[in-house]
Amino acid sequence: METACQKNDIAGPSMAVGTETAFWSESWTETAAARSRALGALDTLSTLLHGPHGFIHEFVATSWDHGALYAFLQSSLLAHMASSAKGIPLSSLAEHSQIPEDKLLRILALLRCKNIVHEPEREVFTLTAISEHLMKDNDFRAWVEFQLFETRVASAHLAEALKQKPNDYATGSSGFKQGWGAEMYEWHAVHPDKGSRFLQAMRGVAKSLDPADSLLRKHIRSDDSAFRTKVVEIGGRYGFASVTLVSERPNLSFEVRCDSQNFLNRGEALVNPQCKSRISFTHVESMFEPVSYDDSQSVLVYVVRNVLWNWTDEDVVQLLKALLSPNKSTRILVADGVSPTSTQFPPHVELAYRRRDITTMTMHNVKQRTQEEWRRLFLSAHPGLQIRTDIEASSHVCKGLWELVVPK
Incomplete structure (x- = not known):
């Protein structure tokens, strides 16, 4: 590796201040x-x-x-x-x-x-x-502090949460609730300083570790139709793919639909002013209402990014059915966490993804679905659904993208 650094004029690793390599x-x-x-x-x-x-x-x-x-x-x-x-x-x-x-x-x-x-x-x-x-990257520092405070307490209470009955995913309690007295989002709502830090932390994770946007860039093609030129993103909590993609795809328009006006306001504030005419933010009362006939004429693809990981199977199926009605030919791109198989990565790489499994269990009492569990869930929405899968992994996140299409 030292030879490779010299060959490419790359500075070698050092712990000295100012090291950039x-x-x-x-x-x-x-x-x-x-x-x-x-x-x-x-x-x-x-x-x-x-x-x-x-x-x-x-x-x-x-x-x-x-x-x-x-x-x-x-x-x-x-x-x-x-x-x-x-x-x-x-x-x-x-x-x-x-x-x-x-x-x-x-x-x-x-x-x-x-x-x-x-x-x-x-x-x-x-x-x-x-x-x-840590000094230069405030978002990453926020993530570090969140890990050192909220998650340390929550993880210490996972064992106690698992002793409660029932303790399954549907009705059990999280380690976070056991340790802090409320589920995480509720606790952050009454501790706004920690809630703001968590939002900043999730921004940092999405920016540096999350491959979701990279996957979406590969699979949002603009040459599928001369008439359908709109990308509709559904949901979102700590960021929207559309906010970035609208700057990169000048031939497409974007719409974000969410049942939280607060989330929409945050996303809208991040849009490049030059792109505001090509992106809209729409508040919807329910994510499960069937889409309109107008969508079938204009929507190129629906994007569901990092939304479904903590949804019940029933709610995921209900959302997909709503998106497939009235026009079953529109593509859906789902980007979300996936729990890999035990042989998919070397153990020292797999470790980060197994930590993620424990993270979702401890903090929210939910599980990361495996590839097979995601496929079964999608087919529950439509038995004939055609599913194409792409997987990308960073040093800390294993992310799947599933392209869902009903064959003509």
């Missing part, structure tokens, strides 16, 4: 596969070297690392440390954060062991490339 980018394909294999081998080697007891000890001890990082991020020290490349003395950091020096020193010492801060001289601290990244 394509080496870490998944899009740099020359080393992506080799990096993945090396990470998998290192993971296996680390487990073998630790042995059973050492592995488990290290596995669970990271909760203290997470607590220290959250305390650091909540202290406003990140921006303060960024103000000096040479480093800031502990006394100044303690005064700024109002954390006693003796306690702060222990927090920073643990973070230093994880390369999150650097100590160039005794009790003087600077940022590293890791903490600098």
Whole structure:
């Protein structure tokens, strides 16, 4: 990999502040596969070297690392440390954060062991490339803080939620509700500061980790019909594909339909002013009302992006039937999370997707459907439905796109 970096004039990896390199980018394909294999081998080697007891000890001890990082991020020290490349003395950091020096020193010492801060001289601290990244990317930082706060408490209560009866997906309780006293969206509604942080976190995930928009770009073709030129996006909570695609497809118009005016307002605020004439935002009372006859004359494709993952099977079928009426020839593109099979990815890659399975169970008491479960669900809406599947996976999200068409 060092040779590849030199050959392509790519800076090698470093934890020093200011490090910018394509080496870490998944899009740099020359080393992506080799990096993945090396990470998998290192993971296996680390487990073998630790042995059973050492592995488990290290596995669970990271909760203290997470607590220290959250305390650091909540202290406003990140921006303060960024103000000096040479480093800031502990006394100044303690005064700024109002954390006693003796306690702060222990927090920073643990973070230093994880390369999150650097100590160039005794009790003087600077940022590293890791903490600098958190400083530069506020959306990603919001996701990190959400993981360190809400999800840590929720995951600690998953076991208790599973003891409740019933505890199935339809009627059971989530770990989040068990830990926080309400389901996540309800809890965020009464804790608006955390709700706003969560919205920012989901923006960051969609921007950097979610392949849904990439899949939709491949499958929204504009040459299918000279008459149908409208893309209708259904639903949406933390972002709409149409907001991005309207800038990229000048020969198409877009309409977003949602039963939440609040979500529509957020999406509309993000549209490029030059594209506002080609995109509309329509509030609907119900997502399940059959579409109008006008749609059958103008709609090229319906897009349902990251909406159905926490819907019941019955509601998914009802929505699809509404979209297929009155014109069953219109295409539907569904982009959503998929739980891969156990042999689909190497274990060190699969790990992220299994975490996602536990995430949806813990936070919402719902499951990520497998490819076969998605197919059965779609066929429940129309037995003759033609289904084409495309799968893309990032380092943390496995996403499926299903093109649904009723054969003529």
